[in-house]
Amino acid sequence: MRLSKICTAIATLTLVTTTFTPAAATAATDSVVRPVTACADLVRGFALPGAPTHVTSAAVVAATATDPEYCGVRGYVEPAVRFELRLPTTTYTGRYLQYGCGGFCGLVNPPAFADCLPHGGDFAVAATDDGHVGKTPAVVDDGSWGAHDQAARDDFEFRAPHVVSRASKALIQAFYGAPPRKSYFTGCSDGGREGLLLAQRYPADFDGIDAGAPAHYWGPRLGVYQTWLARANSAADGSPVLTAAKLPALHNAVLAACDRLDGLADGQLDDPRACRFDPATLTCTGADTPACLTPAQVAVVRKLYAPPTDARGTLLYPGGQQPGSELSWAGWIIATPETGGSAFARNLADNYLRYLGYPIGAPASTVDTFAFTKGEFDRLTPVGVRYDAMSLDLSAFQRRGGKLLLWHGWADEAIPPAGTLDYYQRLTHGRPQDWARLFMVPSLYHCGGGTTLTEFDPLRELVSWVERGTAPTRVTATGRDADGTVTRTRPVFAYPQRAVYDGTGSVDDAANFRPAPPSSPVRDVVHWAGERLYGIPGPVAP
Structure with missing residues (x-):
């Protein structure tokens, strides 16, 4: 669980109470x-x-x-x-x-x-x-x-x-004889969806919400995108076209092509959208080995990098897999022995389409029968909006002083980061607010794990934001090896700022990086089939 840093925050709050305004000092009192x-x-x-x-x-x-x-x-x-x-x-x-x-x-x-x-x-x-x-x-x-x-x-x-x-x-x-003084919510994936849902539909429940990699486009993500991942890599006989054995060579080729684009060769892509890697460069010229891709595998990789579309090219989801995420496809997109011989994307999609995605009693679907059409997208909408957390009206949460901290890994294999960027751009016009901020973490997989950075825990900063009024400008991400040894720390600055190496010291030490503005204007809004869902309110409980 991601609570290990909170004790530091609490100790800090206690130590500095004498320097706060009276209101902040009251909030920081930690009497038992x-x-x-x-x-x-x-x-x-x-x-x-x-x-x-x-x-x-x-x-x-x-x-x-x-x-x-x-x-x-x-x-x-x-x-x-x-x-x-x-x-x-x-x-x-x-x-x-x-x-x-x-x-x-x-x-x-x-x-x-x-x-x-x-x-x-x-x-x-x-x-x-x-x-x-x-x-x-x-x-x-x-x-x-x-x-x-x-x-x-x-x-x-x-x-x-x-x-x-x-x-x-x-x-x-x-x-205890009294309600809690401050209330916090933390979650990732479906938990991130729940965090956004609470801010949108129940704005009085929590003072601070930490929402990681939110699955807030529920119907499109489960019914369409996970189905796309499963079908993209399925041969006619149901076997996987792209195998896990090919992923290391693919990932290494991506790094060779794009690692230096952010100005530093450090084994990670700070913003993979700048990468224009063509998997055809790995096409086998002789025997099929783990170091190359067959033409069919090249086609699969291109599909995985692309968002799902209908026959007319209409986007049915805001994004696809990002360059740099390739090693995380094992288990989620490609079945492995460690995952019991099944891929998690297929399991989620099939269970959603069979049991959860349509009104009870209505005709259902499966991963193998679902059609990537606007009509089938729309058929998922009546139930999907009940799960969705896509409202852009968080005014009630904002008025009562609520703080929303969003974050997402750039190498997330389960929920493409484009969806969170699209939502944040629409919500805040891409600029950090005094009540809502986004942090994008290089190389981080879905909710944790990764190649160079493996942990991101912003709860300490959320507590400080709520109780001291200190809006977070940076959160330190950590990388650990299989033994738990810290191998890298790196600052993640409030989006759209990025971390730039100052030219001295180790590139694995967060102290050697400074914030910089984005290298190009922020244009994160995606025009896709689900745009109208932003205006459909979901149900609420008493």
């Missing part, structure tokens, strides 16, 4: 809030309007080397939104953090505290399964639970994160 009732007394019902809540268990969990003592609460919001809430007994200072889910969710991931003490338990933390239980072994890419259950769909589409925030705050009030 003690429980006013026994943990076991929380096992009861809470009659919250629109969110009847039942606590099924509550017990004190002893402190460990990394976690404080806490009251571990499990329960559900009717009809079946299961959640886990952890309430520190001796270290809580008034902050609440809720985690988002990934994939189709379907399980409660135990919410983590920060991994350092004594500040590891300043936050009460919670997570939910979004209202259903996924079937094993896949769980998060299982959609069969939604085939005939509209209530489960409602919970996953838009209701669960909101009602869990209400339930958690009611339990915090009951346990």
Whole structure:
């Protein structure tokens, strides 16, 4: 979990309270809030309007080397939104953090505290399964639970994160005698979608939202784009055309062609949009080896780099795979033994088209039968807009002082970064705001992992932004090897600024980089089939 840096932020807030304005000083006070009732007394019902809540268990969990003592609460919001809430007994200072889910969710991931003490338990933390239980072994890419259950769909589409925030705050009030002073949400992928959804539809729920690689174009991403990835690499017999063995040579060729375009040969593409790599340069001239591509494989790579289109060339999604992301295609686009012989993109797309993408009882589709037409795109819209988090009206969230921190990896294999850039350009005209900022992370895969940079954790900066009013201008990304050793740090500046090497010291040290304006004007708006979806509001729960 991405909480390891929060303790540093809290310590900083405490140390500098004397230099703040009175309002900021009040926000930064970290006095411990003690429980006013026994943990076991929380096992009861809470009659919250629109969110009847039942606590099924509550017990004190002893402190460990990394976690404080806490009251571990499990329960559900009717009809079946299961959640886990952890309430520190001796270290809580008034902050609440809720985690988002990934994939189709379907399980409660135990919410983590920060991994350092004594500040590891300043936050009460919670997570939910979004209202259903996924079937094993896949769980998060299982959609069969939604085939005939509209209530489960409602919970996953838009209701669960909101009602869990209400339930958690009611339990915090009951346990500590007061609601949380500040509330935060963090999530990536579907969790990023949930973060945007909360800012758009439930603007009073959270003070700060950290939304990574948001899956906010839900129907187009699941029904169209993941299907495109699966079909692009399928031969007539269903076997993969492009194999994982070809990816290292492909990636190395991309770096050879484009690594220096950002002014530094450092093994990463700071903005892959500048790369004009032609995979035909790798065409085999003799035997088919891992060092070259067959003509059929060249055609697949070109399809993967391109957005899905209909026969007339209309874009059915804002973007495609970015140069530099090639190594991440193994497992997501190309089945591997490590992923059980199946590709995650195909699993997600097929489950969505079979069970979740159309009204219950309406004709469904599959990865192998879906047609890339505007008509089929539109057929996904009535249900898709219920999941979508595409509204450009965040005025209510902004007025109440909410802060939105968006981020995305440039090498994201699951959700092309073009969609986030398109949304951010429409929302802010491409300029950092005092309430909304975007950070684009070179070489980062989907939510984490990568070739040179593997971790990005902006939660510390979000806390500082909300509680000190310090708008983030940079967040440091980290690269680690397989043993966990830090191999690179690099500043990521608020988009559209970029990091430029100052000419001295190691290129693996963030201290040796400065911000610079974009090398060309920002033009991130994409004209595609889903543009009108920005004006369609989604449903809300009470």
